[in-house]
Amino acid sequence: MSTNLGWNKLNRWILALKAKESHIKDYIGASCDLSGAYREVEMLSVDMEMTGLNPKKNEVISIGWVPIINGEIVLSQARKILVKPKFGVGDSATIHGIHDHHLNDAITLDIALEQLLKAMQGRVLVAHHGALDIAFIQQAAQKYYGHKLPFDLLDTLLIEAKRLQRQGEHYNKQLLRLYACCDRYGLPPLAAHNALADAVATAQLLLAQAAAIGGNSRLSVKELMKFSH
Amino acid sequence: MTEDIEITEIKQFLSAIVPFDSLSESALSRVAKGLRISYFAASSGHIEIDYDNPQLYIVRTGGFEVRDKQGGLLDRLAEGEYFGYPSLLTGQNVNNKVTVLEDGLVYLIDLTLFKYLRDDSINFDRFFNRAHAKRMKRFSDSSDTKRVITQTIESIIKHQVISISPSANIVDAAKLMDKHRISSLIIIEHDKLVGILTDRDLRSRVLAVGLNGDTLIESVMTKQPHCIERTALLFEASMIMSTYNIHHLPVVEGDIAVGMITTTDLVRSQNNQPIFLIGEINRQNNLDGLITISKKIPDLLQTLITSDARADEIGRILTLLSDSLTRRLLTLGEAEFGPPPFEYSWIVFGSQGRMDQTAGSDQDNGMILAQQPNEQQDQYFKQLAEFVCHGLDACGYIYCPGEIMAKTDKWRVSLATWQGYFYRWVNTPSPQALLNTSIFFDMRVLAGSETLFEQLQQKVLSTTRGNQIFIAAMAGNAVANRAPLGFFGKFVLDRDGEENKALDLKHRGVALINDIARIYALAEGLSEVNTRARLEKLLGRKTLSHKDVKNLKDAHEFIAHMRLYNQGEQVKQGKTPNNFLKPGDISGLLRHQLKDAFEAVNSAQNGLKMKFTRGMF
Numbered sequence: 083m084s085t086n087l088g089w090n091k092l093n094r095w096i097l098a099l100k101a102k103e104s105h106i107k108d109y110i111g112a113s114c115d116l117s118g119a120y121r122e123v124e125m126l127s128v129d130m131e132m133t134g135l136n137p138k139k140n141e142v143i144s145i146g147w148v149p150i151i152n153g154e155i156v157l158s159q160a161r162k163i164l165v166k167p168k169f170g171v172g173d174s175a176t177i178h179g180i181h182d183h184h185l186n187d188a189i190t191l192d193i194a195l196e197q198l199l200k201a202m203q204g205r206v207l208v209a210h211h212g213a214l215d216i217a218f219i220q221q222a223a224q225k226y227y228g229h230k231l232p233f234d235l236l237d238t239l240l241i242e243a244k245r246l247q248r249q250g251e252h253y254n255k256q257l258l259r260l261y262a263c264c265d266r267y268g269l270p271p272l273a274a275h276n277a278l279a280d281a282v283a284t285a286q287l288l289l290a291q292a293a294a295i296g297g298n299s300r301l302s303v304k305e306l307m308k309f310s311h
Numbered sequence: 312m313t314e315d316i317e318i319t320e321i322k323q324f325l326s327a328i329v330p331f332d333s334l335s336e337s338a339l340s341r342v343a344k345g346l347r348i349s350y351f352a353a354s355s356g357h358i359e360i361d362y363d364n365p366q367l368y369i370v371r372t373g374g375f376e377v378r379d380k381q382g383g384l385l386d387r388l389a390e391g392e393y394f395g396y397p398s399l400l401t402g403q404n405v406n407n408k409v410t411v412l413e414d415g416l417v418y419l420i421d422l423t424l425f426k427y428l429r430d431d432s433i434n435f436d437r438f439f440n441r442a443h444a445k446r447m448k449r450f451s452d453s454s455d456t457k458r459v460i461t462q463t464i465e466s467i468i469k470h471q472v473i474s475i476s477p478s479a480n481i482v483d484a485a486k487l488m489d490k491h492r493i494s495s496l497i498i499i500e501h502d503k504l505v506g507i508l509t510d511r512d513l514r515s516r517v518l519a520v521g522l523n524g525d526t527l528i529e530s531v532m533t534k535q536p537h538c539i540e541r542t543a544l545l546f547e548a549s550m551i552m553s554t555y556n557i558h559h560l561p562v563v564e565g566d567i568a569v570g571m572i573t574t575t576d577l578v579r580s581q582n583n584q585p586i587f588l589i590g591e592i593n594r595q596n597n598l599d600g601l602i603t604i605s606k607k608i609p610d611l612l613q614t615l616i617t618s619d620a621r622a623d624e625i626g627r628i629l630t631l632l633s634d635s636l637t638r639r640l641l642t643l644g645e646a647e648f649g650p651p652p653f654e655y656s657w658i659v660f661g662s663q664g665r666m667d668q669t670a671g672s673d674q675d676n677g678m679i680l681a682q683q684p685n686e687q688q689d690q691y692f693k694q695l696a697e698f699v700c701h702g703l704d705a706c707g708y709i710y711c712p713g714e715i716m717a718k719t720d721k722w723r724v725s726l727a728t729w730q731g732y733f734y735r736w737v738n739t740p741s742p743q744a745l746l747n748t749s750i751f752f753d754m755r756v757l758a759g760s761e762t763l764f765e766q767l768q769q770k771v772l773s774t775t776r777g778n779q780i781f782i783a784a785m786a787g788n789a790v791a792n793r794a795p796l797g798f799f800g801k802f803v804l805d806r807d808g809e810e811n812k813a814l815d816l817k818h819r820g821v822a823l824i825n826d827i828a829r830i831y832a833l834a835e836g837l838s839e840v841n842t843r844a845r846l847e848k849l850l851g852r853k854t855l856s857h858k859d860v861k862n863l864k865d866a867h868e869f870i871a872h873m874r875l876y877n878q879g880e881q882v883k884q885g886k887t888p889n890n891f892l893k894p895g896d897i898s899g900l901l902r903h904q905l906k907d908a909f910e911a912v913n914s915a916q917n918g919l920k921m922k923f924t925r926g927m928f
Contacts, residue, residue, distance in 0.1 A: 153349060157343075270324070270372060286416060292350075
């Protein structure tokens with residue numbers, strides 16, 4: 083047992099008390115050992131497509147994820163979920179290519195959230211500009227469970243910003259876009275604005291960043307997280 | 312509801328590389344969905360391979376190097392290439408070490424999936440078994456397609472020598488010919504070929520002049536006839552026959568006669584297109600006629616390439632054609648300017664010397680004069696040389712950019728002056744000075760006095776043989792340009808200039824092997840100039856191992872073949888042929904093989920460096 087009962091653990095402990103359903107309790111109770119080497123800690127790279135950027139107004143329409151286990155992206159456990167929105171897809175279809183008719187057999191957000199949490203249980207969340215994804219998840223959690231959820235997040239956008247900053251480079255939003263970052267590491271391009279492809283691209287980016295930061299030394303998740311603020 | 316989780320780009324990538332391209336659609340989908348992705352950084356050094364869980368590693372980006380336990384380089388890998396398969400195939404712990412040369416993404420396939428893929432496609436299975444079993448062997452003679460034009464003499468001669476002694480009389484000779492129903496006899500004395508006797512000799516040298524049957528063969532036979540080596544091309548035989556207007560050619564192996572080849576044999580072999588061209592060349596009486604014929608050569612080349620002829624055979628045929636043009640121009644020149652004041656020797660260098668000319672080869676030639684010419688004599692040779700060089704240029708063999716041509720005063724000099732040139736190159740070598748002289752060491756006599764040429768060549772070889780300083784300088788130059796494996800990450804070296812992202816198959820391929828073969832040949836004092844012939848002659852000598860010779864020969868043939876094939880494609884597309892190959896234009900398997908070939912060059916260069924330069928450069 084860790085003697086350091088930090089904010090993170092306290093938060094989980096409080097939220098676990100609030101949780102009513104067992105799968106939420108399970109999710110909250112399964113915290114990750116952040117002092118472990120990033121190659122030994124399981125992670126889940128997640129990307130979502132939404133109808134807009136405002137969690138209060140807009141809706142999640144697609145979630146893609148792929149786990150990283152032992153430092154390897156495991157495609158056989160990758161998933162992509164289409165979520166049925168209350169309102170139509172609207173203009174956002176031009177970006178992600180998901181039209182209303184695609185969503186005929188999509189599932190509702192509460193079921194999607196349950197499946198996502200199951201996959202994320204005991205795993206560190208990896209996302210590019212994760213704050214946005216988390217805001218949408220929290221919005222849903224609040225709605226369905228009446229409280230927020232704890233996350234251990236590695237944000238590849240923030241890591242990249244920190245790296246560029248440390249290299250003394252000026253950066254702007256363009257340079258921090260997912261595919262601009264991937265390109266910087268020579269990673270092959272994938273279909274942008276497809277939740278699963280973006281999740282895989284994000285996972286690849288994280289591995290490349292971790293390799294660049296850690297080199298030959300053992301890099302813990304905690305150390306990586308220092309880049310992710 | 313979950314959507315299909317296939318990542319299109321991963322599937323596309325796999326479907327474009329050998330041997331994944333041979334998988335069924337469903338198997339391909341299963342790999343694309345079932346693989347794992349890992350990332351390796353150069354800063355982490357080498358890859359820890361878990362032999363309890365063998366994997367197939369597919370390089371997606373980056374560069375990797377595989378070495379055996381002793382540290383010997385086994386493979387260098389880039390995009391679309393593999394490692395880890397020996398353990399997968401054998402189930403054994405293969406102690407190879409994989410080093411990360413450049414950061415990269417790798418796709419991993421586990422044993423279960425790998426087995427499933429081997430069951431899905433026999434080509435998939437075969438590919439990895441072969442890759443495991445052997446490397447270079449893959450591209451040695453694979454196609455046994457019948458190549459009419461490039462048949463060798465030995466493939467058609469009957470191994471039966473009908474011979475008679477020169478001291479026998481002509482009646483015995485006639486009886487022997489009649490008995491075997493043949494039109495010529497080989498005359499042998501002390502096991503050596505001394506002449507031939509033909510139907511026509513009996514008619515014109517015996518009957519027509521009223522000699523009787525007691526006449527001895529030696530007084531009417533053709534002494535020291537033109538001969539041809541058993542391993543030469545049929546095409547070469549036809550060229551000699553056509554050039555000298557003869558119908559019988561003894562086939563020899565060294566000094567020993569092994570058979571006879573006749574024009575009838577040649578007609579039967581049906582390889583008439585190049586022969587037709589040679590015959591036509593020899594019938595032309597002016598430059599315009601020669602130009603017209605030379606315009607047919609690109610078509611011939613195209614035919615040869617599409618008939619899948621070996622690159623060295625194509626090189627020989629093209630060279631024989633330019634040899635014929637040169638000889639014909641000399642004949643026409645002498646007819647116009649009168650006979651030469653004294654003997655000379657027309658010599659050729661570089662690719663024509665080595666007999667490996669390709670499309671667009673320039674001319675490299677010179678003249679050895681039997682003596683120091685006075686002004687008037689030099690004027691004659693200058694006129695003749697200008698006539699020939701101009702003619703060649705008009706026929707498509709452009710002027711040598713470096714002016715190495717007989718029309719240049721410096722390269723039209725007496726034997727003594729030539730010997731002086733070589734003496735200086737060999738005995739006071741600086742790598743820089745040698746840089747432009749290497750083509751002179753690939754020389755061959757084309758017309759005129761063979762004695763003059765032999766005197767020069769013998770002198771040169773006697774000074775190069777075992778000359779450590781000279782050889783070291785040559786070797787230093789030869790390893791300055793490396794095979795295009797020095798840059799990792801991508802398979803190819805990016806080139807500057809207009810042809811970016813292409814491989815220079817000449818300067819970073821064939822030419823390097825030519826250099827290597829030349830140095831060993833000069834160090835050993837071998838008179839061969841053709842690269843293949845040099846390598847063959849080096850077999851069994853201590854300087855170069857049997858394996859190295861074999862690998863170099865294979866690599867030379869493969870790279871030269873790719874170069875010709877590429878030029879053929881360029882011509883088809885209406886482009887001017889050049890030496891640059893875009894790796895994206897060829898299949899993954901060919902890229903693999905090309906890399907193997909370059910690997911062989913690289914390794915031979917290392918050997919050369921170790922052996923001869925001894926840290927001097």
